[in-house]
Amino acid sequence: MTTNTLIPAQRTGNPLLQASGVTMRFGGLTAVKGVDFTVNQGEIVGLIGPNGAGKTTFFNCLTGLYVPTEGTVKFRDKVLPPTPHKVTDAGMARTFQNIRLFANMTVLENVLVGRHTRTKEGLFSALLRTPGFKRAEIASEKRAMELLEFTGLAHKRDHLARNLPYGEQRKLEIARALASEPGLLLLDEPTAGMNPQETQATQELVFAIRDQGIAVLVIEHDMRFIFNLCDRVAVLVQGEKLVEGTAETVQSDERVVAAYLGTPFEGDPGAEEAAEVQAAEDAAHGTVSDSTTSTKEDR
Numbered sequence: 001m002t003t004n005t006l007i008p009a010q011r012t013g014n015p016l017l018q019a020s021g022v023t024m025r026f027g028g029l030t031a032v033k034g035v036d037f038t039v040n041q042g043e044i045v046g047l048i049g050p051n052g053a054g055k056t057t058f059f060n061c062l063t064g065l066y067v068p069t070e071g072t073v074k075f076r077d078k079v080l081p082p083t084p085h086k087v088t089d090a091g092m093a094r095t096f097q098n099i100r101l102f103a104n105m106t107v108l109e110n111v112l113v114g115r116h117t118r119t120k121e122g123l124f125s126a127l128l129r130t131p132g133f134k135r136a137e138i139a140s141e142k143r144a145m146e147l148l149e150f151t152g153l154a155h156k157r158d159h160l161a162r163n164l165p166y167g168e169q170r171k172l173e174i175a176r177a178l179a180s181e182p183g184l185l186l187l188d189e190p191t192a193g194m195n196p197q198e199t200q201a202t203q204e205l206v207f208a209i210r211d212q213g214i215a216v217l218v219i220e221h222d223m224r225f226i227f228n229l230c231d232r233v234a235v236l237v238q239g240e241k242l243v244e245g246t247a248e249t250v251q252s253d254e255r256v257v258a259a260y261l262g263t264p265f266e267g268d269p270g271a272e273e274a275a276e277v278q279a280a281e282d283a284a285h286g287t288v289s290d291s292t293t294s295t296k297e298d299r
């Protein structure tokens with residue numbers, strides 16, 4: 001991976017993204033409830049939680065896809081504009097849970113599309129192919145090639161996106177997001193469907209991105225990936241932030257284990273269920289068994 005083409009890291013630790021009291025309701029359902037959340041410059045932060053916990057909804061609130069029902073999201077101390085396009089202009093870029101590439105465009109063209117927020121030339125100069133437009137076009141292509149080298153895709157520049165293997169499509173999504181020169185990159189399940197080698201490569205890529213001074217916020221179900229990668233992890237459960245801290249803090253928190261696995265079992269596995277079945281059978285046959293009186297508290 002070539003990393004020397006990008007700007008060196010400036011890791012100051014200042015707040016970059018600040019969400020305060022973010023709530024998102026869909027009709028009667030509150031998907032995200034009063035979440036406070038910060039990403040500092042130079043950090044890799046993870047957002048985890050069981051299925052349906054509200055992670056993607058929260059992401060969508062951060063990236064302008066949804067306007068939160070309550071609360072504010074600030075990026076570099078300014079309240080974020082409420083549309084994805086303006087959020088990208090402001091310096092936040094994202095990838096999606098389901099890959100969204102232009103399948104029939106080449107790898108290079110996909111990255112060039114990602115550059116459009118950073119080029120000032122308008123439609124008029126593009127149609128007339130003014131000198132200014134040509135200069136901007138050359139600069140854009142140079143930058144796009146740097147990003148393809150950085151993500152290890154330079155040799156595939158002329159391949160159609162749809163012909164790339166799955167892992168490379170995910171990398172291309174990241175290259176395209178980086179093309180908007182973000183200060184913060186948001187990754188929604190970047191390793192979904194990847195094999196262990198691809199997951200490892202993604203981990204290295206995310207570290208390299210952070211080393212270029214870009215903060216990263218990542219949603220992921222792969223716990224090993226998250227705990228290896230992140231400086232800090234926040235856990236959402238039923239729309240609320242349950243715990244936030246280092247990998248060690250989160251891993252050792254019993255509430256997190258309970259949220260993922262259900263309440264920890266006490267007693268003999270299956271004993272309570274067996275007692276219920278026995279009681280039902282006894283009731284059906286008009287008999288009484290000792291097991292009917294056995295409860296978890298008794299044991």
Ligand SMILES: Nc1ncnc2c1ncn2[C@@H]1O[C@H](COP(=O)(O)OP(=O)(O)OP(=O)(O)O)[C@@H](O)[C@H]1O
Nearest residue numbers: 026029030031049050051052053054055056057058
């Ligand atoms: N557009 C929507 N309209 C109505 N309900 C929604 C909408 N989007 C999400 N929800 C609901 O909000 C809750 C949170 O969903 P969300 O997709 O944010 O969870 P998640 O943590 O990202 O889940 P997963 O890990 O399965 O992707 C769920 O109950 C979901 O059904």
